[in-house]
Amino acid sequence: MTETHAEVGIIGGSGLYELAELENAETVEVETPFGSPSDALVVGRLSGRSVAFVPRHGRGHRLTPTEIPVRANIWALKALGVRQVISISAVGSLREEYRPGSLVVPDQIVDWTKSGRPKSFFEDGIVVHTSVADPYCGRLREELMAAAHSATDTTIHDSGTYICIEGPQFSTRAESELYRFLKMDIIGMTAVPEAKLAREAELCYSALALVTDYDCWRSDEQAVEADLVTAVMARNADAAKRTIVRLVEKLPADAACECQDALAHAIITDRAAVPPSVRERLDLLIGRHLNA
Numbered sequence: 001m002t003e004t005h006a007e008v009g010i011i012g013g014s015g016l017y018e019l020a021e022l023e024n025a026e027t028v029e030v031e032t033p034f035g036s037p038s039d040a041l042v043v044g045r046l047s048g049r050s051v052a053f054v055p056r057h058g059r060g061h062r063l064t065p066t067e068i069p070v071r072a073n074i075w076a077l078k079a080l081g082v083r084q085v086i087s088i089s090a091v092g093s094l095r096e097e098y099r100p101g102s103l104v105v106p107d108q109i110v111d112w113t114k115s116g117r118p119k120s121f122f123e124d125g126i127v128v129h130t131s132v133a134d135p136y137c138g139r140l141r142e143e144l145m146a147a148a149h150s151a152t153d154t155t156i157h158d159s160g161t162y163i164c165i166e167g168p169q170f171s172t173r174a175e176s177e178l179y180r181f182l183k184m185d186i187i188g189m190t191a192v193p194e195a196k197l198a199r200e201a202e203l204c205y206s207a208l209a210l211v212t213d214y215d216c217w218r219s220d221e222q223a224v225e226a227d228l229v230t231a232v233m234a235r236n237a238d239a240a241k242r243t244i245v246r247l248v249e250k251l252p253a254d255a256a257c258e259c260q261d262a263l264a265h266a267i268i269t270d271r272a273a274v275p276p277s278v279r280e281r282l283d284l285l286i287g288r289h290l291n292a
């Protein structure tokens with residue numbers, strides 16, 4: 001287990017594979033009960049705070065959305081001591097007004113994944129039903145919006161429902177129309193299970209989504225392609241990075257938040273029935289609840 005400590009975690013998405021702003025950066029390999037994270041984490045100083053960065057698709061973008069070891073990524077951040085996580089993502093827009101180039105701080109998620117991605121840390125003898133009614137931390141969302149407003153002049157949408165598809169293919173036109181009919185605002189492939197697992201790990205978690213395209217619902221525009229996403233990300237990555245720097249500068253170190261006690265009423269299994277091996281394996285997440 002590593003001795004390195006970090007307070008804030010940043011998960012980088014498509015087009016954001018490193019955070020050069022981190023000073024005195026150190027590469028940290030973290031092993032977890034759920035295998036290795038997407039890549040080595042980089043821990044360094046940002047605005048005087050200790051920050052850990054992990055690129056969710058790995059450096060060189062090697063992992064499909066389905067292959068991302070999300071449990072290992074979240075576990076690794078928790079193991080470093082992180083309590084607040086910002087996720088950066090490229091998203092398509094399902095609404096005229098969410099224009100490419102704008103930023104969104106989503107407030108809801110619809111899970112449209114199909115492959116059976118592992119969505120919980122808890123299994124094999126322990127059952128935990130965690131509330132994800134509000135899947136993003138409300139307090140961290142406010143801080144993130146304030147930081148985005150003060151760090152960029154880009155349009156910022158202060159809410160939005162993110163529909164998470166399986167991928168790796170983009171949607172058909174009929175699917176894109178269906179999601180619009182369902183009143184979804186933005187579309188991507190990675191919010192699930194990341195947000196849900198962050199809640200299970202009792203981390204404050206919020207996302208900064210960069211709109212890169214209009215998916216394929218507009219007849220007057222070319223349908224989204226990966227090259228378009230990375231080109232638009234390259235143009236807007238600076239706004240995202242400036243927002244992160246400003247956010248970290250302002251983030252309270254000891255913010256009390258209900259996310260950090262999310263399992264208080266969630267563990268349904270009789271404490272005496274939890275197998276010792278499971279207690280031991282998941283101690284980082286549930287030790288304080290089982291031993292209370």
Ligand SMILES: CSC[C@H]1O[C@H](OP(=O)(O)O)[C@H](O)[C@@H]1O
Nearest residue numbers: 013014065089090188189190229
């Ligand atoms: C490169 S286009 C599709 C790809 O981009 C988004 O990834 P991320 O959320 O990590 O920025 C989307 O979810 C897909 O994985």
Ligand SMILES: Nc1ncnc2[nH]cnc12
Nearest residue numbers: 090091092187188215224
């Ligand atoms: N249109 C889109 N669909 C799914 N994921 C995306 N990521 C960026 N744009 C996307």
